[in-house]
Amino acid sequence: MQRAGSRFVPWLAGSSAEKTKQRKSDGSNGLPSPTMGKAALSALHKLHQQERKERQGIVLWRRPITTCQYFLRESSVKACEGVMQLWRWRAYVTAVAMLLVGLTMTYYMEGEHQEYVRYLEKKVLWCVYWLGLGILSSFGLGTGLHTFLLYLGPHIASVTLAAYECDSVNFPEPPYPDEIICPNGDVLPEHMTLWTIMSKVRLEACMWGAGTAIGELPPYFMARAARLSGLEPDDEEYEEIQEHAQDPQPQGLVTRAKLGMQHLVQSVGFLGILACASIPNPLFDLAGITCGHFLVPFWTFFGATLLGKAVIKMHIQKLFVIVTFSNHIVEQIVTLVGFIPAVGPSLQKPFTEYLENQKMKLHHPNSITQADGWLSWAFEKLIIFMVCYFVLSIVNSMAQSYAKRLQQRAAEAKKR
Template sequence: MAENGVESEGTQKRAGAKDKQNGNYADSSLRERKQQDREERLALVLWKRPLQTLQYSFLETLITLKEWTLKLWKRRGTVFLLLVLLSLFSMAYSVEGAHQKYIQYMEKKFLWCAYWVGLGILSSVGLGTGLHTFLLYLGPHIASVTLAAYECGSVNFPEPPYPDQIVCPNEVAQGGITLWTIISKVRLEACMWGAGTAIGELPPYFMARAARLSGAEPDDEDYEEFEEMLGQAETAQDFATRAKLAVQNMVQRVGFFGILACASIPNPLFDLAGITCGHFLVPFWTFFGATLIGKAIIKMHIQKLFVIITFSKHIVEQMVSLLGAVPGFGPSLQKPFQQYLEAQRLKLHHRAGEGTPAGENWLSWVFEKVVLIMVCYFIISIINSMAQSYAKRTQQKKYCEEKTK
């Protein structure tokens, strides 16, 4: 009997060890399969599989539009109220009267603010794959206003053509140009752009929050990277990993002020802060409030000051003179820069309706082509992302079907 009991106990242990081995094997097999699926998704790009990528991107667009339509239908009361307000505004816009000047002013300001908010959203949305609209639009705009302010001796540019075109005013402002004067001139554009970047940080937050509330484990590269970093030791040797861990710890431990600190400085790792806040169910207004204050006020003033100081008249002249001192190719680079600056000064002193001076040089041509290339890359990245999202959707559907069998 004793021997049978010992044998039975040994058999149970061996069976338990075998089940454990089978479980580990199954987990390993599942991880390998997910890794293969991830590699297959990443290979779904226009330059490798153009037809399949376009097909998947189109199907994902249709599914997304369907989901948005269903969400709007669930909130049809709010949609109906917005439609009523839009109809009233359209009536006020079309009816002639003394109120038209106020309507036109509101329309102009709204479109101007919406333009910069949209550019801000494009800059930060997409977990680091957004369009760098600060370098393409806001930075050059601030630089143009700065150069024009020192050249004209005023920031009271006539409207129109400002902001589409900067023309020096007939009268020079009293007191001259100061740093604060230029900051005040571009404050609205900069703050709206910063608010747009804060809105663009919401998708990672909602993604991680929804995953935590549902108890699901999404097969997402950024989310999995986040989970791995949470489990890593603080003695990690890789600098990038240590920096990411520092962001996670600051946001998790300090809360509002930690989010504010991360959002107030140029930080390419802030997307991970959004995932952290969503994962730990940080309240929405705590996350968005700190992000909005940090990006639209603190960080925006830091970037704005940097651009204004860099493009101040005396600093630009010193940079051009130093460029000519570079041996070899320095003078050949100095000449087109001087021609470009001179062309911009001539444009500033032309009145509206007089035409624009000729003499666009290769710097303007190069900048236009750089902008075009970056916009094309952004569109291609959107198509690739939509196609990979649809592939991920089909793979998850297969996993669910296999579990139900």
């Protein structure tokens, strides 16, 4: 892919053939070789650390012009690679385009089927919404927008509080889920259980989990493509782990955790991937890179990731949020807040008022208090801040990725 992209972008760093030649000359494309002496290995480690430190300095608030320039060039490289990839899969692209044309004609055609079309439209858009949030949470070129804390978690908490207050989960649609309102009095009360509330939010949670699984695919595909072309995965974290793998006793808890996870994925396979995906794991990108590098079959990796994230981990997270925001647990937490020395009573009063206001809104949706307005304003500003940070992180990450291309091209020029 890099060779194809270099035909369109003149500043694209070294072709695949050149990198393969370099890899054959030093044994590992710049990574430590088992036959290296200690002095050479130490010098190589220092060189990598120096290059990594230089790349980390390329950020918008330190070098804005250089960062923007590198970001635009890396974007051009990625765009050319994407066009070539679409051309390679042109048969599938054509089939998808024809399917979309057929669905569009069906959508606008009058008939009795419109009732089902509108229903499917609503469900599909709802699923795509949560699927997209899940992808944003795990995909971001090294950073992710924490959409569980910003969207899914608060949504599950709102449904939980409403279920106990309304004694029902039959919230009318619309306005649910934009605004949850207790059903009319003609609806019989239900006995609220954990399973009832989990069933109410299962679709959203599973779609979000599936999105996080899809977001883990780019590191897998990039590492797999690099291995098939005879290169090492182009990832700093992977290179760092390979460097530490040469140490008999690696230092640092995080480093040992990364090495342990990599060993688990390599030795156990499907069950190892499933175990890593079934728990909150910020290091899972390394599992995808490892699987791609060792040519683990796609459905083995994606199947285990999908099962772990969309089923096992999501049910654990749902259970935790629902239990935490159950009616009696919330009341106990508010009561415990009052026992905090000095500031307890002053903190307890706003929490109590907020809960009462939320319960009132479930029965009277137009009632908006000053506390609700302040909290809504603060939450909106938090979301704006997180989205801006997410965008800036992508810009910095892509600029650093292009800087790494330049460093690799300079290293190849010295070897010639």
